[in-house]
Amino acid sequence: MLETQGLSKQFRNVTAVWNLSLQLEEGDIFGFIGPNGAGKTTTIKMLATLLKPTAGTAYIDGHDIRTQQEEVRGLMGYMPDFFGVYDDVKVWEYLDFFAAAYRIERSRRPQIIEDVLALTDLGGKRDAYVEELSRGMKQRLCLAKTLVHDPKLLLLDEPASGLDPRARIEIRELLKELRSMGKTIFISSHILAELSDFCNKIGIIENGQLVVSGDVQEILQQISGHITIVIKVVSDAERAREVLAPIPHVGNVRVVEQDNTLLVEYVGERDQISELLQRLVGAGLSVTSFSEEEADLEDIFMKMTRGIVS
Amino acid sequence: MRGARGAVIQFVYVTLIIAVSGVMYTFFRLEWAGGSGAGANPAMAAEFGHALFIGISVLQAGMVCLLAPAFTSGAITGEREQRSLDMLLVTNLKARSILLGKLGSALGYIGLLIISSVPVLSVCFLFGGVSPDELIAAYVLIGTTGVFFGLAGLFWSCVFRRTLQATAAAYGTVALLCIVVTVMDVLISELTRYSVDAPVLSYVNPIMGILSIVLPEADTSSWSVFGTVPLWVVTVSFQALAAPVLLGASILLLRYRQ
Numbered sequence: 001m002l003e004t005q006g007l008s009k010q011f012r013n014v015t016a017v018w019n020l021s022l023q024l025e026e027g028d029i030f031g032f033i034g035p036n037g038a039g040k041t042t043t044i045k046m047l048a049t050l051l052k053p054t055a056g057t058a059y060i061d062g063h064d065i066r067t068q069q070e071e072v073r074g075l076m077g078y079m080p081d082f083f084g085v086y087d088d089v090k091v092w093e094y095l096d097f098f099a100a101a102y103r104i105e106r107s108r109r110p111q112i113i114e115d116v117l118a119l120t121d122l123g124g125k126r127d128a129y130v131e132e133l134s135r136g137m138k139q140r141l142c143l144a145k146t147l148v149h150d151p152k153l154l155l156l157d158e159p160a161s162g163l164d165p166r167a168r169i170e171i172r173e174l175l176k177e178l179r180s181m182g183k184t185i186f187i188s189s190h191i192l193a194e195l196s197d198f199c200n201k202i203g204i205i206e207n208g209q210l211v212v213s214g215d216v217q218e219i220l221q222q223i224s225g226h227i228t229i230v231i232k233v234v235s236d237a238e239r240a241r242e243v244l245a246p247i248p249h250v251g252n253v254r255v256v257e258q259d260n261t262l263l264v265e266y267v268g269e270r271d272q273i274s275e276l277l278q279r280l281v282g283a284g285l286s287v288t289s290f291s292e293e294e295a296d297l298e299d300i301f302m303k304m305t306r307g308i309v310s
Numbered sequence: 311m312r313g314a315r316g317a318v319i320q321f322v323y324v325t326l327i328i329a330v331s332g333v334m335y336t337f338f339r340l341e342w343a344g345g346s347g348a349g350a351n352p353a354m355a356a357e358f359g360h361a362l363f364i365g366i367s368v369l370q371a372g373m374v375c376l377l378a379p380a381f382t383s384g385a386i387t388g389e390r391e392q393r394s395l396d397m398l399l400v401t402n403l404k405a406r407s408i409l410l411g412k413l414g415s416a417l418g419y420i421g422l423l424i425i426s427s428v429p430v431l432s433v434c435f436l437f438g439g440v441s442p443d444e445l446i447a448a449y450v451l452i453g454t455t456g457v458f459f460g461l462a463g464l465f466w467s468c469v470f471r472r473t474l475q476a477t478a479a480a481y482g483t484v485a486l487l488c489i490v491v492t493v494m495d496v497l498i499s500e501l502t503r504y505s506v507d508a509p510v511l512s513y514v515n516p517i518m519g520i521l522s523i524v525l526p527e528a529d530t531s532s533w534s535v536f537g538t539v540p541l542w543v544v545t546v547s548f549q550a551l552a553a554p555v556l557l558g559a560s561i562l563l564l565r566y567r568q
Contacts, residue, residue: 045396048396048400049399049400050396050399050400052566070402073400073401073402074402076400078396078400080393080396080397082393083393083394083396083397084393084394085392088313098401101398101401101402101403102401145397
């Protein structure tokens with residue numbers, strides 16, 4: 001869906017992005033993480049055809065961002081971190097304008113507008129003036145505008161920026177809904193907690209360079225050298241530890257006595273993890289929960305970056 | 311146009327035209343009353359009709375020279391300042407469409423103001439002294455002047471990043487073409503040993519173009535070095551040639567300037 005090859009951008013004496021290469025499949029939710037000034041917005045603007053790369057290129061659904069800009073614009077939706085709205089324009093007129101700008105036929109526009117308003121929970125504000133909306137509603141309206149032409153790829157530059165906690169949660173739920181619709185989402189943020197339960201792939205950029213990129217779990221395993229499996233048993237956690245310890249590829253097994261939880265460091269192949277569950281059940285132990293530990297993006301970020309701010 | 315602002319401006323403009331017309335009529339009435347006759351005769355009426363036509367035409371030409379750049383010089387810089395330009399540029403709209411849309415909305419409102427003055431202007435025909443050719447020529451020149459200065463405003467709006475700078479440059483263009491060129495013509499005429507009857511630089515001055523239409527009694531044929539081609543035709547031709555250049559440059563700046 002998205003592939004960048006050595007994407008670079010230089011402004012006079014400043015190298016904003018250097019040799020950025022990554023690949024996303026359709027349906028991926030890619031978290032683009034980095035401190036302020038790292039090059040996130042510059043990267044997104046290049047992908048959105050707003051900035052011409054100094055070197056390298058990118059392909060969106062097979063279309064080159066340098067030579068096929070018209071096609072690329074129809075395939076992607078761009079939501080900037082800061083944006084303005086027009087005075088004396090109603091919500092539905094705002095969406096109708098952008099629908100026309102994306103060459104959507106007049107006959108289809110009313111239904112599309114109703115659909116995106118319903119999706120972004122702005123149906124009740126259809127006839128309100130855009131400048132009267134709250135910050136959170138404007139953000140949702142911008143997202144609605146981004147969806148009006150049903151793009152395959154969404155480029156979202158800090159979509160929750162400046163929002164209060166409730167509005168942040170609403171945006172996050174909305175993005176989860178988009179994920180379930182099969183959209184490929186490229187979302188930048190400097191707040192790790194926003195992305196941790198949402199992204200299946202991440203890229204960390206620092207000082208214009210992509211430090212790490214790929215599947216979240218694989219990166220975590222790469223850093224820590226193992227997968228941590230969290231197992232809860234009804235009772236007898238110590239016996240469970242004795243069952244697991246001899247199994248090949250099982251490293252340290254730590255027991256948390258208070259709630260009969262075991263934290264198992266596993267260095268083997270992911271498709272052989274089920275053997276641990278089979279052994280526990282075979283030993284007569286009642287397992288109430290068996291799952292992989294949630295990736296801690298903060299751990300990844302702190303280990304992979306050096307704290308360089310350009 | 312939403313809200314009272316558009317209607318208020320329209321009201322003020324038409325009131326101004328009516329006021330100017332009323333003042334002119336009052337002066338003419340006083341002149342007629344003070345003349346040898348008891349009232350106006352057809353020649354005097356035609357004189358007033360023509361004078362009214364001159365006044366309104368010059369007023370509208372001046373209005374177009376002042377408003378067209380004002381409406382367009384903030385078209386792109388305003389979008390940039392309120393951070394809505396990027397969202398326009400990522401759509402399937404071509405730069406040409408964006409610019410022509412901005413120009414159309416600016417000139418549309420100016421056109422509305424001009425149309426609003428038509429009832430007052432029609433009084434000229436009631437009094438006589440104005441031919442349809444003069445009327446058509448005047449409005450062709452006013453129209454092309456609006457388009458030209460509108461495009462100039464758009465061009466500067468694409469060059470600069472701030473509305474203030476773009477507006478200053480747009481009005482600088484107006485001042486250059488409406489005042490400076492004619493002053494330079496006068497200076498050239500005064501400072502050179504040659505008596506230059508025909509203006510060289512004033513071809514681009516739309517005010518001079520309007521005057522060449524509304525003052526048929528002046529020997530305007532000597533104003534043009536192109537023989538019998540009236541000065542206003544040369545002005546319109548210059549604007550027609552310059553307009554696509556301004557539009558093309560604006561398109562390149564909007565789309566490719568990073």
